[in-house]
Amino acid sequence: MTSANITANRVRPLTLVGIYAVLVTGALLVLGPFILSVMTSLKTPQQLATESKLALPWPLTLENFERLFSGEIVDFSRSILVTAGYVGIVIVCQLVFSILAAYAFARLNFPGRDALFWVYLSTLMVPAVVTIIPLYLMVSELGLRNTFWGLVLPYLFGSPYAIFLLREYFRGIPQELVDAARIDGAGNWLILIRIILPLSRPIIATLGIITAVTHWNNFMWPLIITSGPEWSVITTSTASVQTQFNGNWTIVMAATTLALLPLILLFVAFNKQIVSSIAITSFR
Amino acid sequence: MTAAAKPPVDAPSANAATPRTSTPGAPGPTGNAKTSQGDPANHAHSAKRAKVRATVAGWGLVAPSLFGVAAFLLLPIVVVLWLSMQRWDLISDPTWVGLQNWQRVLADNSFWKSMLVTLGFVVIVIPVQTLLGLWIANLLTKGLPGSALMRVIYVLPWVCAPLALGVVWNWIFQPTGGALNELLGTHVQWLSDPAFALPSVAAVTIWSQVGYVSLFFMAGLAVIPSQVIEAARIDGASPTRIFWSIKIPLLRPTMFFVLVTSIISSFQIFDTVYGLTPQGGPGGSTSVIAFKLYQTAFRNYDVGAASVIAVILFVLLVLITLVQHTYFRKRMTYDLS
Numbered sequence: 331m332t333s334a335n336i337t338a339n340r341v342r343p344l345t346l347v348g349i350y351a352v353l354v355t356g357a358l359l360v361l362g363p364f365i366l367s368v369m370t371s372l373k374t375p376q377q378l379a380t381e382s383k384l385a386l387p388w389p390l391t392l393e394n395f396e397r398l399f400s401g402e403i404v405d406f407s408r409s410i411l412v413t414a415g416y417v418g419i420v421i422v423c424q425l426v427f428s429i430l431a432a433y434a435f436a437r438l439n440f441p442g443r444d445a446l447f448w449v450y451l452s453t454l455m456v457p458a459v460v461t462i463i464p465l466y467l468m469v470s471e472l473g474l475r476n477t478f479w480g481l482v483l484p485y486l487f488g489s490p491y492a493i494f495l496l497r498e499y500f501r502g503i504p505q506e507l508v509d510a511a512r513i514d515g516a517g518n519w520l521i522l523i524r525i526i527l528p529l530s531r532p533i534i535a536t537l538g539i540i541t542a543v544t545h546w547n548n549f550m551w552p553l554i555i556t557s558g559p560e561w562s563v564i565t566t567s568t569a570s571v572q573t574q575f576n577g578n579w580t581i582v583m584a585a586t587t588l589a590l591l592p593l594i595l596l597f598v599a600f601n602k603q604i605v606s607s608i609a610i611t612s613f614r
Numbered sequence: 615m616t617a618a619a620k621p622p623v624d625a626p627s628a629n630a631a632t633p634r635t636s637t638p639g640a641p642g643p644t645g646n647a648k649t650s651q652g653d654p655a656n657h658a659h660s661a662k663r664a665k666v667r668a669t670v671a672g673w674g675l676v677a678p679s680l681f682g683v684a685a686f687l688l689l690p691i692v693v694v695l696w697l698s699m700q701r702w703d704l705i706s707d708p709t710w711v712g713l714q715n716w717q718r719v720l721a722d723n724s725f726w727k728s729m730l731v732t733l734g735f736v737v738i739v740i741p742v743q744t745l746l747g748l749w750i751a752n753l754l755t756k757g758l759p760g761s762a763l764m765r766v767i768y769v770l771p772w773v774c775a776p777l778a779l780g781v782v783w784n785w786i787f788q789p790t791g792g793a794l795n796e797l798l799g800t801h802v803q804w805l806s807d808p809a810f811a812l813p814s815v816a817a818v819t820i821w822s823q824v825g826y827v828s829l830f831f832m833a834g835l836a837v838i839p840s841q842v843i844e845a846a847r848i849d850g851a852s853p854t855r856i857f858w859s860i861k862i863p864l865l866r867p868t869m870f871f872v873l874v875t876s877i878i879s880s881f882q883i884f885d886t887v888y889g890l891t892p893q894g895g896p897g898g899s900t901s902v903i904a905f906k907l908y909q910t911a912f913r914n915y916d917v918g919a920a921s922v923i924a925v926i927l928f929v930l931l932v933l934i935t936l937v938q939h940t941y942f943r944k945r946m947t948y949d950l951s
C-alpha cells in the first residue's frame with residue numbers, strides 16, 4: 331500500500347490526466363455494448379429506426395420483452411427456467427461428486443490413488459470442442475437427444491479441475507484436526523461434513539460461482555444436443571432469436587439483455603470472489 | 615502406484631471406524647490391550663482390514679467422478695478416433711471407410727483455409743490483447759484512486775456469455791442501422807466484407823479478454839519488489855526505462871503463462887464467431903477450426919470428416935500444452951485479492 335502511495339504521489343499532474351483519460355475511455359468502450367444492449371431493448375422499433383442509435387430510449391417500452399415471452403417464436407420464459415434448472419443441477423451434482431473425490435485424493439490412502447489422480451490431471455488437456463461429436467453420438471445412443479437429461483448428463487459427475495482445486499484446499503487443512511476427530515471416533519463422513527466442509531466454504535463458493543458462470547454461458551453443447559424450443563437454453567434461444575427475428579434488433583437486444591443481465595448482477599455482487607477465482611482457475 | 619505397492623505407515627489414519635486397533639505402534643508389551651488385545655496376529659489381521667476399508671472407502675468416493683471422467687472425457691477420445699474412420703450422417707448407421715475421411719479432409723482446400731483463418735485470428739488476437747493487457751495492468755498498478763473499480767469493469771465482458779456478446783456486437787457492426795458506422799460516420803460492411811470480417815471478430819475477442827489478461831499482469835507486477843524499482847528510480851531511470859528494463863524481464867513467467875493459455879483458448883474460439891457470423895462469414899472468412907468442425911458435422915452431416923478435424927485439433931492443442939509444460943514446470947500462484 332505504501333509503495334503504491336509513493337508511486338501515486340510521484341505521478342506528474344499531466345501524466346495523471348493522460349492515465350485517467352486512457353482508463354476512462356477504456357472503461358466506456360468496455361461498458362458501451364452492455365449499455366447499448368439494454369437501451370435498445372427498451373426502444374420501440376420505430377425509435378430505433380428513426381433516431382440515433384445512441385439516443386436514450388423514450389418512451390420506455392417493454393414490448394420487446396413481452397414478445398419474447400409470448401411464445402410467438404421462442405419461448406424465452408421456458409428457456410430461462412430450463413437454463414436455471416440445468417445450471418442448478420450441474421452445480422449441485424458437480425460439487426457433491428467433486429468434493430467426495432477430492433476428499434479421497436486428499437485424505438485417504440488407497441492403492442492406485444496417485445496413478446488415478448494423474449489420469450484426472452491429464453484429462454485437463456482434453457478440449458471440449460474435441461469431445462463434442464463423440465458425446466453427441468453417445469447421448470443419442472442413450473436416446474437422450476433433445477432431453478433435459480441429455481443436456482446435463484456429461485457435466486453431472488464432477489469435474490477434474492474442481493477436484494484438483496478442492497484437493498489442494500483439503501490438503502491445506504491441518505492433519506491434527508482430522509486426527510483429533512478420528513480419536514474421538516469420527517468416521518470419514520463425519521470428518522468430511524463436520525471438519526473439512528465448514529473449513530472449505532470459500533473454495534466451494536468459488537467453485538459454485540465458476541460453475542454457474544460456465545454453464546449459464548454454455549453454448550456449443552446445448553446447440554447440438556437440443557433442437558427446437560422445448561429444451562433450448564438461454565444462449566441457444568438468443569441465437570435463434572437472432573436468426574428468426576432477423577433485423578428486429580430491438581427484440582434481439584431484449585434477448586441478449588436477458589442473457590447478460592443475471593451474470594452482470596452476479597458479477598456486481600461477487601466481483602471480489604470472481605476476480606480472485608479467475609486467478610486460481612486459470613493456472614494449471 | 616506407490617500407494618498400491620505396500621501399506622504406508624499412515625494408512626491406518628485413513629481408517630475411520632477403528633483408528634486405534636491398527637496403529638503400528640500398538641503391538642508390544644505396552645500395547646493398548648483394550649483395543650488391540652495385545653495379540654500380534656490379531657493386530658496384523660486388523661491392519662489388513664483397515665487397508666481393505668481404506669481401499670473400499672477411497673475407490674467408493676472417487677467412483678462417481680471416475681465414471682464421469684471415463685465416460686465423458688476419456689471414452690470420447692477413443693470414439694472420435696473411431697468416428698474419424700467411419701462414414702456417418704447422424705441418421706443412418708456409421709459405416710467403416712478406413713482412412714478415406716483423412717484423405718478427404720487433408721485434400722480439402724476449405725479445411726486448410728479454416729486452419730489459415732484460425733492462424734490469422736491467433737496472430738491478430740494474441741499480440742494485441744497481450745500488449746493492451748500489459749499496458750492497462752501497468753496503468754492500474756500505479757495505485758491511483760478508482761483502480762479497483764476500473765479493474766472490475768474491465769473484467770466484466772470475460773464473465774458474460776460470448777455468444778450473447780457476439781450478438782450484441784453483430785448489431786453494433788451492422789452496415790446500416792448499426793451503432794459503430796453511425797458513430798464513425800462510415801458505411802463499412804464490418805461483417806460481410808471478407809477483408810473486415812475476421813479482424814472484426816478478433817476485435818470483439820480482444821475487447822472481451824483484455825481485462826482478464828491484464829489481471830495476470832497486475833498480479834505479476836504486484837510481486838515485483840518495490841525496492842528494485844525504487845533503486846532504479848534513485849539511479850535516475852525514467853518510468854519508460856523502468857518498464858522495459860525491469861518490469862518486462864521480471865514479468866517473463868507471467869508473459870509465458872498468459873501467451874500459452876490464450877493461444878490454447880484462441881484455437882477453440884467458437885461462440886463469438888457464431889454470434890457475429892452465424893454462417894462463418896463471407897466466403898468462410900471467419901470459419902475458424904471449431905466452427906468448421908461444427909459446420910461439417912451438424913450442418914453438412916459429414917461426421918467422419920468433422921471427427922478428423924477434431925483429432926487434428928486435439929493433437930495440435932496437446933502439443934501446445936506439452937510445450938507449456940516443458941518450459942513451465944513450476945506452478946505459479948497469483949494473489950489478486
